[in-house]
Amino acid sequence: MIDTKHIGRQLPSTTFEVEKGRLRFFAKATGETRPEYIDEAAAKAAGYRSLPVPPTFLMGADLDAGIMFTLLDELGVPIGNILHGEQSFTYLAQVCAGDVLKVDSRIADIYQKKGGALEFIVKDSVITDQNGVKVIEARSIIVARNPKEKAA
Amino acid sequence: MSVPTFDQIKVGDELPALKLPRITRTTLALFAGASGDHNPVHIDLDFAKSAGMPDVFAHGMLPMAYLGRFLTNWAPQTQLRHYAVRFSAITPIGAKLTCGGKVVEKLERNGEQVVKLEIGVVDDKGELKLSGDALVALK
Known part of the structure; x- marks a missing residue:
C-alpha cells in the first residue's frame, strides 16, 4: 500500500x-499535419509567436x-x-x-x-x-x- | 479553418469527427519518444508480458492528444480554456479510433462567451476509451 x-x-x-524539433516530432507522432504546428512561418501567420x-x-x-x-x-x-x-x-x-x-x-x-x-x-x-x-x-x-x- | 462563433452555435451541435489510422507498434514507438513517456509497458512486448499484460498498449496520452487535435481542428487553440478526460479502457495495438463530441452548454465565464463540449474517443467496436469535457471561448 x-x-x-x-x-x-x-x-x-x-x-x-x-524546442521546435520536439514539437515537430510530437506533430508527426500524433498525425498532426496542419502547417501552424509544423512550419514557423505558418504559425506566425496564424498569430503565434512561434510553433504553438x-x-x-x-x-x-x-x-x-x-x-x-x-x-x-x-x-x-x-x-x-x-x-x-x-x-x-x-x-x-x-x-x-x-x-x-x-x-x-x-x-x-x-x-x-x-x-x-x-x-x-x-x-x-x-x-x-x-x-x-x-x-x-x-x-x-x-x-x-x-x-x-x-x-x- | 472557419472559426465557429458563439451566436452560430447551438446546444446539441455535433463537432466534425476525427478518424485516426490504426494504432501500430510504430505509432507507440514514435509517441513514446515525442511525448517523453518511455514507460516500457507501451513499447517493449517482453516487459508488457512480464507486467501481466497480453501485449503492449497505447499511452493514455495518445488518444488524449488525438482528441486535442479534434478540438483545435474546430477552434483555434488560443480559444481553448480547459480540457479534461477520464480514461476508461486500454487502447490496444490495431485499434481504430474516432474522436467526437457535441456542445452541451453555452455560458459566460470570466467575462468571456464560452461553450462547454462533451467529448470522447471510441474504437471501431464502439468501446469508449476516454471521455471528458472542454471549455472553448467563442467570439
Missing part, C-alpha cells in the same frame, strides 16, 4: 525548454526530468502496473516554442478503491513561463494496479 504520508508533498521543480505547444504536449514537461518515474520507484509502485486514470489541463496563456517553463508539482492526494486492488495518486502541476506568468495548471491521476491484493 502506498504510504499516505506523501500527500501534500512537493516534488522537485524542473525546467523545460520548448499543442494542448497535451506539456504532460511530458516533467516526464523528461524523470520526476514521476522516480517518485513511483520511491513509493514502491512498479512502472508496469500503472495506468493513467484522469488528466486535465487549464490553459491560462498560449505556450510556444522557445519558452522556458518551470514545472512545480505536488502530490495532492493518495487513495484506494476495491479493497486496495487499485490505488490512486493525484498530482497537481503548475507551469510558469520565463516571465513568471502562470500558463497552465494540470492534474494527473495515476492508477496503480495491485494484482496481489486483488487475489487476497
